[in-house]
Amino acid sequence: MKLSEAVVGVRNSRVWRSVFRAGTGDTNLHRSLAVQQNVFMHLASVKVRRRALDFGVTWYLGTLSLGCFLILVVTGILLMLYYHPSVPQGYADMKDLQFVVSAGVFLRNLHRWSAHAMVLLVFAHMFKVFYRGAYRPPREFNWVVGVVLLMLTLFLSYTGYLLPWDQLAFWAITVGSNIMSAVPLMGAKTRFLILGGNTVNANALLRFYVLHCVILPLIAVVFLAVHFWRIRKDGGLHTGEKTHE
Amino acid sequence: MSEPKDFTASMDSDSHRTPVRVAFVTRRTSPHVEARDDKNVMTYPEVLLRAAVAVEVLLLGLVVWSLFWDAPLEGLADPMLTPNPAKAPWYFLGLQELLHYFPPVVGGVIIPTLVVMALIVIPYFGINIEAEGFWIKDREKKMRVLGSVAVALVAFLAWFNVYAVLIPTVLIAGIMFLGAFASPKPGRLRRWLDSKPLSFWIMSWFLTAAIILTAIGTFFRGAGWAWVMPWSAE
Ligand code: HEM
Numbered sequence: 001m002k003l004s005e006a007v008v009g010v011r012n013s014r015v016w017r018s019v020f021r022a023g024t025g026d027t028n029l030h031r032s033l034a035v036q037q038n039v040f041m042h043l044a045s046v047k048v049r050r051r052a053l054d055f056g057v058t059w060y061l062g063t064l065s066l067g068c069f070l071i072l073v074v075t076g077i078l079l080m081l082y083y084h085p086s087v088p089q090g091y092a093d094m095k096d097l098q099f100v101v102s103a104g105v106f107l108r109n110l111h112r113w114s115a116h117a118m119v120l121l122v123f124a125h126m127f128k129v130f131y132r133g134a135y136r137p138p139r140e141f142n143w144v145v146g147v148v149l150l151m152l153t154l155f156l157s158y159t160g161y162l163l164p165w166d167q168l169a170f171w172a173i174t175v176g177s178n179i180m181s182a183v184p185l186m187g188a189k190t191r192f193l194i195l196g197g198n199t200v201n202a203n204a205l206l207r208f209y210v211l212h213c214v215i216l217p218l219i220a221v222v223f224l225a226v227h228f229w230r231i232r233k234d235g236g237l238h239t240g241e242k243t244h245e
Numbered sequence: 246m247s248e249p250k251d252f253t254a255s256m257d258s259d260s261h262r263t264p265v266r267v268a269f270v271t272r273r274t275s276p277h278v279e280a281r282d283d284k285n286v287m288t289y290p291e292v293l294l295r296a297a298v299a300v301e302v303l304l305l306g307l308v309v310w311s312l313f314w315d316a317p318l319e320g321l322a323d324p325m326l327t328p329n330p331a332k333a334p335w336y337f338l339g340l341q342e343l344l345h346y347f348p349p350v351v352g353g354v355i356i357p358t359l360v361v362m363a364l365i366v367i368p369y370f371g372i373n374i375e376a377e378g379f380w381i382k383d384r385e386k387k388m389r390v391l392g393s394v395a396v397a398l399v400a401f402l403a404w405f406n407v408y409a410v411l412i413p414t415v416l417i418a419g420i421m422f423l424g425a426f427a428s429p430k431p432g433r434l435r436r437w438l439d440s441k442p443l444s445f446w447i448m449s450w451f452l453t454a455a456i457i458l459t460a461i462g463t464f465f466r467g468a469g470w471a472w473v474m475p476w477s478a479e
Contacts (some may be wrong), residue, residue, distance in 0.1 A: 034289040047285040048292055060299040067300035071307065091321045098318065109311035117307060119336050130367070130448055140368030147364050154336065161334055170322035171331035175341065182349030199324065 043228040045236060052237035057132065061125035065153075066224070068118035075111040076213065083163065085209035087202040090165040115157050122153045134238035142230040145223055152220045159212035162205060173208075174200050329468045338462030339455050345470050346407045360451070367444055379442060380425045388425055391443075395422075409461055413453045421446045 001009075010016055011024045022033035032046040051057065082101055083093045097104030126146060129135055135143040162173045177200060180191040196203030231237065286292070333341050343352035380387065395418040402411040424439040431439065467473035 028287060031287040031289045041289070044288050044292070046288055048288055050284045050286045053286065053292065053295055060296075063296045063299050064303050066296075067303045070300070071304060088321055094318055105315060106311055109314065109316045110307060112316035113310050113314070114307050116335075117303075123336075127448075127452060131445075135368040137368065143368045144365055147361070150364075151361070157334065157336070164318060165322050167319040167322055167326070167328055168317060170324070171328055172333050175331050175333050176337065179340075179344065179349060179353035182353045184350065184354070187354075 043225060043232065045232040048236050049239055051239045054239075057237065057239055059124075059128055061121055061128050065118060065121045065125050068114050068121060069220070069224070071114045072111060072118065073217065075107055075114065076217075078107055079111055080213060085163070085206050087165060087205060090163060090205060094164045094166070115160060119153055119157050122150055126150060132238065132240060136238075139230075139234045139238065142227060142234060145227045145230060149220065149223050149227060152216060152223065156212060156216045156220065159208040159216065162200070162208045163212065165205060170200060173204070177204075330466060330470055332462070332466075335459065335463050338466075339458035342409075342458045342462035342466070343407075345466075346405045363447070363451075367448070370444070379439060384425060388422070391418075391421075409457050410454045413457060414450060417446060417450045417453065 008024050011020070017023060020034075021037045022030055024030065035041045035044060035046045079097075082097055082104070084090060094108070097108050101107070129143070129146070158173075158176065162169045177191055177195055180194070181187045183190060192198060194204070194207060195201070196207050332338060340353070340357060343356060346352065347356070395414070398414060399411060399418075402408075402414060420438065423435075428435055464475040465472055
């Protein structure tokens with residue numbers, strides 16, 4: 001039996017069909033069902049304009065931002081297996097990743113560099129959307145959702161920055177949180193709330209850890225879902241008024 | 246040609262309330278319409294495949310990068326030992342650079358808040374759907390208002406010695422005001438610039454300033470936030 005036949009056999013089995021109802025086949029009906037019948041996929045429309053897939057329209061920057069987010073979720077969960085959010089254990093865990101854990105350095109590198117890449121790509125995506133005019137009605141609300149996603153991306157990156165508990169982390173967060181105290185009236189209070197104290201200490205590390213690993217990712221997933229759903233509801237990607245030359 | 250218009254030009258995101266689409270033929274566009282390739286493709290598998298390839302290439306790049314460059318890890322955090330300079334992550338260095346010029350309330354609170362608010366309201370104003378030249382309507386008034394804003398901004402930046410932002414501000418405002426003075430035979434670039442809405446100029450100004458400030462904060466600041474050349478030894 002050939003492999004392809006085996007695959008078709010599995011996909012037509014009762015168990016598989018109970019999960020994925022679309023079934024096999026290369027008709028457009030099957031392809032539509034594959035999207036429609038899947039809770040995650042149905043955030044997207046069944047069909048898109050061919051031109052929306054041209055590289056020049058989006059430079060795939062939104063897709064790549066999502067790609068970074070997914071890489072970060074996977075590597076982040078793996079890092080959580082080795083990391084304790086306490087002083088000075090958090091720092092010792094970094095050293096363990098470096099010298100004890102197999103491929104620990106690689107895991108940490110991939111998480112860290114993907115985080116930097118995500119910030120860069122999300123900014124680039126925002127400017128690309130702006131310069132091709134895709135923020136205009138009816139997409140104005142999705143732009144606002146995007147601004148929220150940008151803020152979340154920055155907060156995610158910033159809260160993660162403290163976790164290694166090295167000099168770089170500690171002082172970067174100290175510099176940043178000092179800016180917070182400049183907010184009139186509630187600056188000092190907000191700072192106290194976020195740090196769990198008056199200085200960056202073990203409480204701050206724990207709060208940043210919870211924000212970084214639980215609260216912010218959950219909020220981000222919700223807003224990402226809205227973002228993608230809205231693309232579909234706003235009539236697909238904006239492909240511009242240009243005609244083919 | 247002085248009959249009153251029986252339509253209003255507007256945009257609305259509620260397709261039930263405003264179901265009518267109007268095509269504008271402005272003086273710089275011709276009514277000639279080319280056939281548009283509006284073919285559709287199936288999301289599954291076409292879009293998924295492309296997205297997967299894009300993410301795969303990204304992953305490959307990041308993996309290679311991670312194999313050759315290690316993430317920084319300095320000594321254990323020590324609250325008694327302040328590094329000089331203490332720098333925020335790169336994406337906040339533009340902000341940190343602003344704090345060098347302005348008092349904390351201005352650089353750390355008012356300006357960032359204004360930037361975020363400006364980003365949010367962008368799609369709600371100055372949409373320029375008719376894509377006609379920015380300066381064609383209300384030229385005098387626009388020149389007066391925008392001229393005052395530009396002068397006030399430049400004065401504000403000069404007051405705080407923020408030349409790193411002042412120079413691009415003058416340049417971009419200059420290019421924008423170029424459009425207010427009719428050119429006898431506008432070239433393609435000139436026509437393109439003239440058609441840009443105000444939000445385009447504001448965003449380009451913001452992008453330029455952000456890149457310059459971030460680059461300065463990242464590469465040109467040393468101990469005591471003094472100016473250093475990136476190639477000069479520590
Ligand atoms: C976590 C961050 C983000 C992710 C993962 C993301 C993802 C995406 C994706 C996959 C698309 C489809 C097309 C494309 O690649 O351009 C898209 C479109 C869009 N994004 Fe984002 N985005 C993010 C942040 C932002 C930000 C910061 C903005 C703007 C402030 C924004 C505004 C938009 C708009 C308006 C569209 C619709 C474009 C159109 O209809 O042509 N997004 N986004």
